[in-house]
Amino acid sequence: MDNKNQFKPSNVIVGISFGYHDSSCCIMKDGELVAAVQEERFSRVKNDKSFPQQSLRYCLEVAQVTLDQVDCIAYYECPEKKLSRQIWMGIQKGASAHYKAKVAAQLTQPSPMDIIRQKTGYSGDIEIVEHHLSHAASTFYFSGFDEAAVLTVDGVGEWSTTSYGKGAHSKLELFEEVSFPDSIGLLYSTVTSYLGFKVNSGEYKVMGLAPYGKPRYAKQIRQLIELKDKGQFALNMKYFAFLQQECMYSEELIKLFNTPAREPESAILQFHKDIAKSLQVVLEEILLEKVRYLHEQVPSKNLCMAGGVALNCVANGRIKREGPFENLFVQPASGDAGTSLGAAAVVYQRRTSKRPSSEKLKSVLLGPEYDSTYIKNLLVSSNATFEDFSGNEEGLLNYVATQLADGKVIGWFQGRMEFGPRSLGARSILADPRGEEMRDKINALVKKRESFRPFAPAIMEDKVAPHFDLDTDSPFMLETCQVKSSLYLPAITHVDNSARVQTVNPNYENRFYKLLSHFNRITDCPILLNTSFNVRGEPIVCSPLDAIMCFVRAEIDFLVLEDFVLSQEMVPELWKVGVLNTPISKQSDEKSIGHAVYSFM
Structure with missing residues (x-):
């Protein structure tokens, strides 16, 4: 007997979405979501729609399985129904020649199933899950509700644009669209x-x-x-x-x-x-x-x-x-990225007649992580000057909280990367929310984006009541509420006195919670401005090299990579030359980042 198959885990399901925008991959083992990531984080192409090759490789590594140990790959929409819509669009009265040619080109493309097999060599089962059922499953099966009404609303899937459904126990039904x-x-x-x-x-x-x-x-x-x-x-x-x-x-x-x-x-x-x-x-x-x-x-x-x-x-x-x-x-990844989760969940339910999980999704820290040894070796080999807080978390948190209280902007890189569009304390840019000028500073210098766009507050979950009109936890920044704090919080309060709050739970974002606690101890403010760790036009950073590139390009005051701290003053001039001469988009794969950074370190 083949030893590899002798110890094969049961019910290993891979979910995949690609082909339109925001490609992603996830993996479930016995109904448990083990890993999920968007391809853009590896390719550095924003909203990358290509086949999630690197995401699949990552998910298999985390799950500690090989591709031949995967029971089924679940794909997030029905290609035949989608193609029928595209053909219908191409024959509409008044369609331009260019538009018709673009639609006609779809007829010559290989099917998603063919692409999956060509890219991976996978010979096992591939199951199709319709687009809006994937959306619906991605929210109901991870909600923690035993029963619920389900609403999915997007641009378009195959033909459906809005679906109404209901879930009960392991069953999920869409009854109108x-x-x-x-x-x-x-x-x-x-x-x-x-x-x-x-x-x-x-x-x-x-x-x-x-x-x-x-x-x-x-x-x-x-x-x-x-x-x-x-x-x-x-x-x-x-x-x-x-x-x-x-x-x-x-x-x-x-x-x-x-x-x-x-x-x-x-x-x-x-x-x-x-x-x-x-x-x-x-x-x-x-x-x-x-x-x-x-x-x-x-x-x-x-x-x-x-x-x-x-x-x-x-x-x-x-x-x-x-x-x-x-x-x-x-669903915190409500866009097309999250459909890989839903597709995998539906296939698991089809094969076992069981619900994937009865627990509410409490954390989306499902992406790659890099240990301190890896990061230290990277910094040492590139002759970087940095502060080492290994084995001294208290010292690290005090140092960073003090810098934040002093008005400094921090690039914060810790643990597993978030899945979905929000940075939630793993790949974040942090700042003091009380500074009158902080919002404009980050918008203009760091994020390089429009000045009207608001920033979100992250707050210790047990400190919410005095500051925000919020009656439940909000770990994923998915609803707004009114600010009612006695503190002056101009950097996170929108013009209509609203804020998109992230509540931070010590059980799921432990070090981030501790940082908020240290900042509160210094300032009597349990809140930090939290925005995604990227500059305009690029995805959220994934690797330490991505973080270094963004840190240098955006002129962030300090970069915290796990236990190590770099200041902007420590950045050699040659690093700046290398990074600033590297285009932001469509270039930042491992090879080009390495060339831009290592060649000037």
């Missing part, structure tokens, strides 16, 4: 594009811009969509162009607002702020109406949400406050 081209996600993305931001990544910016405006154009936004009975709605397609060309909006939309579309990177006027506010208000109205309908069909206390629209934390907060459900769980 809205079909393409009618889509809340595409409505939001179309206006995002009109406002000069990039589709599939700029929607966050629109949400952040909205509080600066007034809903003066809500009436016009409502003309873009007709709400129908039950869970249905329909877009007024005369305002949309995505069926005929790559542009999202038509000339009719420009006429409706009586203003040309904003050019990317141009000035943001009050008009644009008012459009953003109007869109956000209408989005919330639509979601609240459909959530109330869902509650009529599934009168549960619990609601689970997923899909890209579920990352709109402002809408989530309003659903929690004003909707009919008592409890809300939003």
Whole structure:
């Protein structure tokens, strides 16, 4: 007997999503989620859609299995149904020649199953899970709820754009959907594009811009969509162009607002702020109406949400406050990255008739980690000057907390990387939230992004009540609430007095919690500004080399790599030359990072 197969673990399921945007991979062993990561973190290509080769390799290593020990690979959508939609789009009246050619090119592409086998050599089972079922499973099976109503809302999967469902025990059923081209996600993305931001990544910016405006154009936004009975709605397609060309909006939309579309990177006027506010208000109205309908069909206390629209934390907060459900769980990786989790969960349930996990997802620290020995060897071999706090965690935390209290900005790199779009204390940029100038400093110098975008507060979970109007834990920054603290917190308080809070639990983010505790001891403030460890245009850092590149490029004051601290003053001039001459995007694979850093160290 083959020894490798003799000790084969049971029910090893790999979930994979790729081909559109934000490719990812996860692995489950006996229903337990062991690892999950987005391919962009390895490739350094933001929202990378390519086959997640490096992510798969990582997941197998963490699970300590080989590919031939995998029972099944679960793929996150039905290729045949998706292709039927693409063909339908290509034959629409008025479709441009370029658009038709692009759609026709899809017919010549290998199927996802063929790509999986070609890239991996895997000869085992591959199962298909439809896109919105993957979204639904990614939230219900990780919610901790024994039963719940389920709502998934995104741009489009195969044909579905919104799904209504219910989960009970191990069973999950979707009982109604809205079909393409009618889509809340595409409505939001179309206006995002009109406002000069990039589709599939700029929607966050629109949400952040909205509080600066007034809903003066809500009436016009409502003309873009007709709400129908039950869970249905329909877009007024005369305002949309995505069926005929790559542009999202038509000339009719420009006429409706009586203003040309904003050019990317141009000035943001009050008009644009008012459009953003109007869109956000209408989005919330639509979601609240459909959530109330869902509650009529599934009168549960619990609601689970997923899909890209579920990352709109402002809408989530309003659903929690004003909707009919008592409890809300939003999948922290609600976009397409999270569908790999859902696909794997569905396949596990199909094969065992059991629910993957009865526990609520408490942590998304599911990515790579690098031990202190590896990091120290990296720094020593590159002749770096650094402070070594090995075996002295108390000294490290005191030192970093003191620097934060002194107004310094910290790059914080600890443990396993987060899965999903938020940095949650493993790959974070941290700062004192009380500084009047801190928000502008980080936006302009570190993040190199628009000044209107807010930063999030991270707070010790047991210190929330005096500072934020939040009645439950919020470990994943997925809803906003009002700031009520007696402290002056300008760096994390948005213009409408809201904040997107992360509550930090010592059981799941131990060292980060300890840092908050030390900062509180020094300042009587249990809160830190927490934003993702990256500069504009690149993914969140994954490896120590990524962190060094970002630290140098963004001129962050201090970099904390596990037990080691580097200051900007310690950075040799030749490091700066090497890093600053390396392009940010599409270059930062291991080889090119190593060349940029090592050759100047």
